[in-house]
Amino acid sequence: MKKTALFVPACLLLLTGCSSEHLSSVSPKEDYVVTVNIQDHSLSFIETDSHKEVTWVMPFSFQRAEFLTSDQLLLYGKELDGVYIYELSSGKQLDKWKTGKGIENMIRSSDASKVYAADQHRRSLRVFTPEGKQLKEVKLDSAPFTIIESNDKLYVSSYEKADMYVIDKASWKVTDRFQTHPRAVGGFIDEKKDELWLGGHGSGEMIQDDIYIYSLSNGTLKEKIAAPVMPVDFAKSGNELYVLSHGSNDLWKIDYKTKRIMKKIETGSNPFSMKRFRNKLYIASYDSNKVQIIDLSTFQTIKQIPVGTGPFQLLVREDETP
Numbered sequence: 001m002k003k004t005a006l007f008v009p010a011c012l013l014l015l016t017g018c019s020s021e022h023l024s025s026v027s028p029k030e031d032y033v034v035t036v037n038i039q040d041h042s043l044s045f046i047e048t049d050s051h052k053e054v055t056w057v058m059p060f061s062f063q064r065a066e067f068l069t070s071d072q073l074l075l076y077g078k079e080l081d082g083v084y085i086y087e088l089s090s091g092k093q094l095d096k097w098k099t100g101k102g103i104e105n106m107i108r109s110s111d112a113s114k115v116y117a118a119d120q121h122r123r124s125l126r127v128f129t130p131e132g133k134q135l136k137e138v139k140l141d142s143a144p145f146t147i148i149e150s151n152d153k154l155y156v157s158s159y160e161k162a163d164m165y166v167i168d169k170a171s172w173k174v175t176d177r178f179q180t181h182p183r184a185v186g187g188f189i190d191e192k193k194d195e196l197w198l199g200g201h202g203s204g205e206m207i208q209d210d211i212y213i214y215s216l217s218n219g220t221l222k223e224k225i226a227a228p229v230m231p232v233d234f235a236k237s238g239n240e241l242y243v244l245s246h247g248s249n250d251l252w253k254i255d256y257k258t259k260r261i262m263k264k265i266e267t268g269s270n271p272f273s274m275k276r277f278r279n280k281l282y283i284a285s286y287d288s289n290k291v292q293i294i295d296l297s298t299f300q301t302i303k304q305i306p307v308g309t310g311p312f313q314l315l316v317r318e319d320e321t322p
Helices: 010-016
Strands: 032-037 042-047 053-057 064-069 072-076 083-087 092-097 103-108 115-119 124-128 134-139 144-149 153-158 163-168 173-179 184-190 195-200 210-215 221-226 231-237 240-245 250-255 260-266 271-277 280-285 290-295 300-306 311-317
Touching: 032 064, 064 103, 064 311, 072 103, 103 144, 115 144, 124 144, 144 184, 153 184, 231 271, 240 271, 271 311, 280 311, 290 311
Parallel strands: 184 231, 195 231
Antiparallel strands: 032 042, 032 311, 042 053, 064 072, 072 083, 083 092, 103 115, 115 124, 124 134, 144 153, 153 163, 163 173, 184 195, 195 210, 210 221, 231 240, 240 250, 250 260, 271 280, 280 290, 290 300
16 A cells, blocks of 8 residues: 655644644535545545535544544544544544554444454454443454454454454454455455455555455355456445456446446546445545546546545545434
């Protein structure tokens, strides 16, 4: 993965200071696609109907974000000594979890009762309450990266080794471990088909060109699908699977039943992340500093929206009011 040196200009620090009072309110009654822009440590909130944009420039560098609730956002990064919680409706910092450095990835559990964190310094999978209390810590023997949740298990990949750890959510123990391809990044689970789909960048001179499909029950490789170069993110809509290839700037459309490539289109430069919201795909292009919107009914680009510098991750916030 491309590493980026993060530099905070002194003038920007003077403007922002350590306060969040300057941050605009983000309405809780709207649907937003959010970009995490890691070069200028900002967040861009794009309203999905009007495409109006609210920008937050933060007084610290961070790498990723995750929703804690529809109105609370976690901001974190491997070099930060904690996880910051911001409220969208007020624009204010609510709390900071004192996790220590090393948090590389976080996801909220499907029932919103927990937050799972891949801690690379401690080489562990950590489980937190929504209030930031650590419930469990599962020690691993290598640095964790991707976290994928099923009904009763967590699948946690290592970025150092070609390993997938299977963690039982009842006992919080590693119950299985199987070999995958090196540096697996991005993926999803289909429990009905007994399948774990994984993308990745490759390792060393071996650039990854394929999507790998593994058996959930025994960890064996079932199939590979060519999607060059570096397939790193997935989105599904009905019987269509969309795969984002970071290395070739391509978006692939795949028939999910037959696993055959249907179409592909070009994306912006150096895309890392995409999200589906209703009948549209949103793609963050890191070097283009834009979000590309794809209409899934036509599989065509309908709009490109300038955002902050270095959009690296996308999130979707959907209005949950009755």
